Structures are given as structure tokens and as C-alpha cells.
Amino acid sequence: MIELNQENSDDWWEVEALYDLCFAPGREALSSYRLRDGVDPVAGLCLVARDADGILAGAIRVWPVRAGGKPALLVGPVAVHPTHQGEGLGGYLIRAVAERAGAAGWQRALLVGDAPYYGRFGFARLDGVEMPPPTNPDRVLGLALTPGAWDGIRGLVERAA
Numbered sequence: 620m621i622e623l624n625q626e627n628s629d630d631w632w633e634v635e636a637l638y639d640l641c642f643a644p645g646r647e648a649l650s651s652y653r654l655r656d657g658v659d660p661v662a663g664l665c666l667v668a669r670d671a672d673g674i675l676a677g678a679i680r681v682w683p684v685r686a687g688g689k690p691a692l693l694v695g696p697v698a699v700h701p702t703h704q705g706e707g708l709g710g711y712l713i714r715a716v717a718e719r720a721g722a723a724g725w726q727r728a729l730l731v732g733d734a735p736y737y738g739r740f741g742f743a744r745l746d747g748v749e750m751p752p753p754t755n756p757d758r759v760l761g762l763a764l765t766p767g768a769w770d771g772i773r774g775l776v777e778r779a780a
Contacts, residue, residue, distance in 0.1 A: 621676060621708065623715055626665040634667060634678040641698035650751040651731055654693055654778050655682045661692065663723060664716050668699075668708055676703040679712040681720070684729075686748050687774035691761075692720055692728040713740045717762060726768040729761045729776065747773035 626634060664681035679697040683690065694716060699708045717740065720728060730737065731754055734744060742760035748769075750759050759776075761769050 620671045621668050621711070622671075623666055623668050623711070625663060626667045626678065626680070630667050630675070630678075633675050634680070637675055637678055637698050637700060638696055640700070642696065650754050651693060651695065653751055654684050654776065656778070658682055658779050661720075664692070664719055666712055666715060668712060670703070674700075676700050677708045677712055679716055681716055681728075683779035685777045685779060686727065686729060686745075686761075687772040689727070689772055690725070690779070691776070692716075692725055693776070694728050694730040694762075695732070710740065713737070717741070717764065721764040726765045727761060727763055727772070729759065731758045732760055733758070734760060745769060745772075748776060749774065750776050 661681045661683055666679050667675060668677040670676045677699040680695065682693045684693045685691065697709055697712050717728065729745060729748065730742065731750060737760050740762070742762045744757060745759050745761040748759055748761065749756065763769050
């Protein structure tokens with residue numbers, strides 16, 4: 620059994636340790652981290668998943684950004700502890716964020732990732748939306764949380780004000 624909760628300040632370092640375990644050294648040098656610097660995450664959308672023993676099994680964080688001048692969510696990182704990989708927990712976290720974000724009135728979300736994986740959750744390549752370099756444009760994916768939310772959106776992804 621997995622329990623999903625909003626991340627709180629007591630979870631911060633445990634989540635950071637999970638990200639260090641799941642991602643390559645230097646993860647904070649990626650362009651998406653520059654969009655997060657000095658910006659608070661969207662607290663209600665940062666989630667932790669714990670198993671029946673209270674052990675952290677997965678986590679996801681979300682930040683506000685602007686894409687082509689419009690508000691959007693930058694989803695990720697999402698990580699699942701190796702002992703829970705293959706159980707569908709990553710998908711559970713992504714779906715939970717999308718559902719909660721839509722309910723909170725957000726219209727669009729984006730991430731940098733593999734289209735075959737994230738496409739299962741409705742994410743698709745965003746033509747004309749540019750992440751800071753050196754991001755591969757084929758990995759910039761968006762999800763419309765309301766119909767047509769990405770229509771006509773072009774331009775740079777920038778830090779939220």
C-alpha cells in the first residue's frame with residue numbers, strides 16, 4: 620500500500636537523497652534547474668509517496684514557469700526508489716499531479732523527458748516552445764490540462780516572476 624501526501628519541510632532532505640540516488644551526479648547543472656533557482660515550488664503539487672512502513676518510495680516536484688509568456692508548470696523531477704520501480708508508482712505520481720494541477724486551475728504543464736514514457740500520460744512534443752540550452756527540443760513535452768491550452772504557445776520557457 621502506498622500513501623500519497625503533499626511534501627512538507629520534514630521531507631525535503633529525504634527527497635533530495637532520493638533524487639541523488641536516482642539521477643546522475645551533476646543533475647543540478649541541467650537547464651531545468653536554472654528555471655527553479657530562487658523560485659518556490661508549487662507546494663500543493665509536490666508529492667511524496669510512502670510505503671506501509673513510512674519509507675519514501677517516490678517523489679515529484681513542480682515549479683511555476685512561463686512558456687511563451689504564459690503561465691505553466693514545470694513538472695519534475697519525478698523519482699521512484701529502485702526497490703519500487705516497475706510498480707507503476709511514477710505514473711501514479713504524474714497522474715496525481717496532473718489531476719491536482721487541473722483542479723487548481725492550471726492550464727498547462729511541461730517537462731523534459733522521454734516521449735515514449737511520458738506520452739502514456741498525455742504529454743506530447745511542444746514545437747516552438749524552447750527550454751534554455753542545451754536542452755534537446757525533442758524532449759520538451761507538454762500536457763494540456765484544459766483543452767487547447769498549448770495552442771499557439773511559442774517562445775522561451777522562463778523563470779516565473
